[in-house]
Each structure stands twice: as structure tokens, then as C-alpha cells.
Amino acid sequence: MDESGxxxxxxxxxxxxxxxxxxxxxxxxxxxxxxxxLLMGRPFGVPVYVAPSWFVVAAxxxxxxxxxxxxxxxxxxxxxxxxxxxxxxxxxASVLVxxxxxxxxxxxxxxxxxxxxxxxxxxVSEIEKETETPGREFILAFVGxxxxxxxxxxxxxxxxxxxxxxxxxxxxxxxxxxxxxxAAFNLLPGLPLDGGRMLRAIVWKITGKPMSGTIAAAWxxxxxxxxxxxxxxxxxxxxxxxxxxxxxxxxxxxxxxxLAAILAGIIWTGAGNSLRMARLREHLPDLRARTLTRRAxxxxxxxxxxxALRRANEAGARALVVVDGQGNPKGVVREAAIVGVPEHRxxxxxxxxxxxxxxxxxxxxxxxxGEALLDRLKATPATxxxxxxxxxxxxxxxxTADVERAFVKAMARPxx
Numbered sequence: 001m002d003e004s005g006x007x008x009x010x011x012x013x014x015x016x017x018x019x020x021x022x023x024x025x026x027x028x029x030x031x032x033x034x035x036x037x038l039l040m041g042r043p044f045g046v047p048v049y050v051a052p053s054w055f056v057v058a059a060x061x062x063x064x065x066x067x068x069x070x071x072x073x074x075x076x077x078x079x080x081x082x083x084x085x086x087x088x089x090x091x092x093a094s095v096l097v098x099x100x101x102x103x104x105x106x107x108x109x110x111x112x113x114x115x116x117x118x119x120x121x122x123x124v125s126e127i128e129k130e131t132e133t134p135g136r137e138f139i140l141a142f143v144g145x146x147x148x149x150x151x152x153x154x155x156x157x158x159x160x161x162x163x164x165x166x167x168x169x170x171x172x173x174x175x176x177x178x179x180x181x182x183a184a185f186n187l188l189p190g191l192p193l194d195g196g197r198m199l200r201a202i203v204w205k206i207t208g209k210p211m212s213g214t215i216a217a218a219w220x221x222x223x224x225x226x227x228x229x230x231x232x233x234x235x236x237x238x239x240x241x242x243x244x245x246x247x248x249x250x251x252x253x254x255x256x257x258x259l260a261a262i263l264a265g266i267i268w269t270g271a272g273n274s275l276r277m278a279r280l281r282e283h284l285p286d287l288r289a290r291t292l293t294r295r296a297x298x299x300x301x302x303x304x305x306x307x308a309l310r311r312a313n314e315a316g317a318r319a320l321v322v323v324d325g326q327g328n329p330k331g332v333v334r335e336a337a338i339v340g341v342p343e344h345r346x347x348x349x350x351x352x353x354x355x356x357x358x359x360x361x362x363x364x365x366x367x368x369x370g371e372a373l374l375d376r377l378k379a380t381p382a383t384x385x386x387x388x389x390x391x392x393x394x395x396x397x398x399x400t401a402d403v404e405r406a407f408v409k410a411m412a413r414p415x416x
Contacts, residue, residue: 037117046103046113048096053120061088065174072170087171091178092118094151098182099123101147105140121266122182129371130281134204134213141197148183152176190221192270214278221271229264233257280407281371287406288369293387293396294318298327301352305341308333308351319397321386322355331355332362332384332397356382363388366395377403 037051066084069076076083099116102125106113114126125144131137155176162168189199196217204213233256296319299308308320320333337354356362361380364387368376377385377400385398 138201190224
């Protein structure tokens with residue numbers, strides 16, 4: 001399966017914003033590294049990670065393919081597992097090519113890619129923004145399976161130059177088949193697979209509504225999950241697909257059923273996540289700096305906290321902005337710092353000692369909304385931001401806690 005999507009919409013497969021801050025002495029910490037395993041490199045500037053689960057599936061592929069090699073090339077003996085391990089690595093290199101196709105297309109459309117992760121059932125390209133048109137959505141989804149098909153064709157051509165029944169011949173044939181399977185599986189028309197994103201793009205184009213495309217592709221994906229859960233074990237049991245050891249009984253039957261359940265679960269969950277994240281994006285325009293901002297009162301740096309809070313209560317404000325003698329904002333008093341000062345000490349504590357110095361990134365235009373607002377907050381993590389009018393006048397203070405609550409409220413709305 002293959003996963004390609006944005007940070008708000010991860011999509012699982014094989015072969016297919018939330019501002020945060022932690023104050024430390026008034027200084028926000030930098031965002032955590034978007035890791036997820038062993039860092040392998042940064043092609044095109046995008047980090048590629050190998051998740052711990054990859055080692056599990058690599059061991060499984062080595063064991064299964066090694067058993068097949070024992071029947072085809074019995075003379076290899078124990079060395080067959082080294083050959084099988086090479087196949088597992090080569091297969092995931094093909095998956096990486098598939099994911100890089102998504103990444104290059106995303107970068108071509110100026111969509112930031114957070115990372116690529118190779119994991120249990122393939123790869124994930126975490127694209128942080130939605131495409132702007134259904135045509136781009138279709139292309140972005142299609143390039144992954146297309147590259148897998150191309151790799152399958154390359155390995156098919158290479159088979160003409162190797163002798164069948166040899167180690168190179170078996171490896172190349174296995175890579176050809178695996179890439180064709182990856183391409184075919186990802187072209188199935190249900191989210192979170194690439195084919196689901198292509199179906200979403202088609203419905204989006206016809207209806208003019210991206211949400212309609214997501215709903216259609218997600219429900220097809222759920223139907224696909226049920227089909228996989230029921231159909232894959234039946235196909236294996238009847239001999240249409242065969243089993244790992246050519247034996248349809250015992251452990252192999254249980255393994256086939258377990259594999260089907262895992263695949264179905266991933267597809268069902270991915271389809272549901274796609275619906276939820278699409279619903280959230282539909283409500284993103286409701287996240288407006290102006291409507292989420294707390295009213296603030298300006299106070300000079302030497303003002304005692306008790307006096308500043310008295311002025312705020314009289315004005316019905318919920319935030320304090322430290323200004324200089326000319327009224328220019330210099331800092332925002334952190335809510336957490338206020339709570340940490342006992343009431344009996346507040347007359348003796350100046351607001352300057354509780355304020356976080358303002359940087360340009362902490363000054364947010366009052367008209368920012370939706371993804372533009374989230375991108376601005378993400379670029380400069382902090383607990384509070386100064387919201388200003390176009391004229392430069394102070395409008396108020398925006399708290400990340402209020403933004404998070406708005407997110408939760410949007411996510412809690414009934415599913416479309």
C-alpha cells in the first residue's frame with residue numbers, strides 16, 4: 001500500500017497543524033523533529049525514515065521468500081536467506097521510488113513535504129497541504145502507481161538478459177511481480193489508496209466540491225476494506241492466489257486471515273481519517289484570528305501585576321500587552337506566568353518579568369484565517385501572539401489554547 005497525503009490527512013499504503021509550544025523561561029521551544037525511525041537520507045531535501053515496523057516486515061519477507069527459494073534453488077542452502085534479505089531491501093527501494101514520485105510532484109506544485117516514512121505496509125509521503133485543483137490532485141496521486149508500473153516494465157525487460165532459474169533471474173522476476181502488485185493495489189479506487197485520491201479528484205472535478213469527492217472515495221474505501229477482509233482469505237483458500245508455502249491449511253490459513261484483517265483495518269481507518277480531516281479543512285475558514293482573539297489592555301513594563309489585572313477586569317479584557325512610553329508593544333504577558341504568581345505577591349511583581357518579548361513572527365494580522373493563520377503560528381511556535389490591525393494598532397492577544405479548542409470543536413462536528 002502507499003500513503004501520500006498532507007499532515008492533516010495522512011493516508012496509509014504499500015509500495016501509497018497544529019501549532020504547539022512549550023514555554024521554558026518565556027522562550028518557546030522549537031518544533032520537535034518530524035522523525036519516525038532511522039533517518040536514511042534527505043533526497044530533494046525531504047527526510048526519509050525507516051520505521052521500526054519495517055524490520056518486522058523485512059524479516060517476514062526474508063522468511064517467506066527464503067522458503068520459496070528453497071524450492072526453486074535448493075543448492076543455495078542457508079545462503080537463500082541472504083538472497084531473500086536482498087530482495088526485501090530491493091523491494092522497499094522500489095517503494096521509496098514510488099514515494100519519491102509523489103514527493104517530486106508535490107514539490108513541483110510547491111506543496112511542502114514533511115517526510116517520507118517506510119513502514120510495515122509500504123511507504124508514506126506526508127504532504128502538508130492540499131492541492132488547489134482536481135487536476136493536480138489526480139496527477140499527484142497517479143505518479144506513484146505510474147512509477148511502480150515503470151519499474152515493473154524495467155524489470156520485465158531485464159529478465160531478457162538473465163537466465164531463468166538463477167539467483168538474478170528469480171530476484172528480477174520477484175521485483176517485477178511485486179512492483180506490478182503495488183501498482184495494481186494502489187490503483188484500487190478507494191481512500192486512502194492512490195486510486196482513491198484519483199477518484200476523489202474525478203468527483204471533485206464533476207461536482208466542483210472537494211468534500212463530495214472525499215466522501216465518495218472514502219466510502220468506496222470502506223467498501224474495499226470489507227472486500228479485502230472477506231475476499232482475500234477466500235481467494236487464497238480456493239487457490240486463486242495460493243499461500244506462502246503452497247499449503248492452504250493450518251498456519252498459512254491463519255496468516256492469510258490475519259494479513260487480510262490488518263490490510264482491511266488500515267484501509268478502513270485511513271478512509272475514516274480522510275473524512276474527518278476533510279471535514280476539518282472544510283471548517284478551517286471558521287478559524288479566524290479576529291474572532292479567536294482575546295481583548296487586551298496595554299500596560300507599561302513597571303506596572304505591578306495586581307494593578308494590570310485590575311485594569312483588565314475593568315475593561316473586560318483577558319490579556320495584557322506590555323508597551324513602551326510611546327504605546328508601542330514590546331511583549332505579551334504569558335497567562336501561565338500570571339497563574340504562577342500567588343495573589344499576595346502580585347502587587348510586588350512587575351509585568352515585565354512575566355512578559356514574552358515580541359518577535360516579528362509573533363505579530364499576527366487580525367484578518368488571517370484558515371490555513372494561512374495556522375501556517376503563521378506554526379512558523380513561530382509560542383503560547384500567545386499579538387494580534388494587530390492593518391494600521392498597526394493593537395487588537396488583542398491570540399492564545400494557542402484557544403486555537404486548539406477551536407480545532408477540537410471543528411473535529412467534533414457531525415460527519416458529512
